[in-house]
Amino acid sequence: MKFNEYPWHDAVVKSIHIDRSNSGYKDFILLEVVWPDDSCSSVIFQEVYFARLSMNFGIVAPEA
Numbered sequence: 070m071k072f073n074e075y076p077w078h079d080a081v082v083k084s085i086h087i088d089r090s091n092s093g094y095k096d097f098i099l100l101e102v103v104w105p106d107d108s109c110s111s112v113i114f115q116e117v118y119f120a121r122l123s124m125n126f127g128i129v130a131p132e133a
Contacts, residue, residue: 075112079105082124 086099098120100112114120 076105083109085122087120 081103083101083103084099086101088095088097088099096117098114098117101109102112103109
């Protein structure tokens with residue numbers, strides 16, 4: 070499945086972990102995600118050389 074095909078709308082990114090403990094040999098980024106159907110999973114990007122993240126945190130407010 071391609072990255073943009075996941076149901077990102079209303080998904081919650083619970084954590085982002087960047088592991089460079091063995092930099093240059095095993096660099097990865099792990100996202101822990103709760104999907105709109107309440108299932109949880111991890112999305113792992115392996116062999117990462119460069120990452121630029123643009124995230125919209127939205128506004129936390131009671132529903133109108």
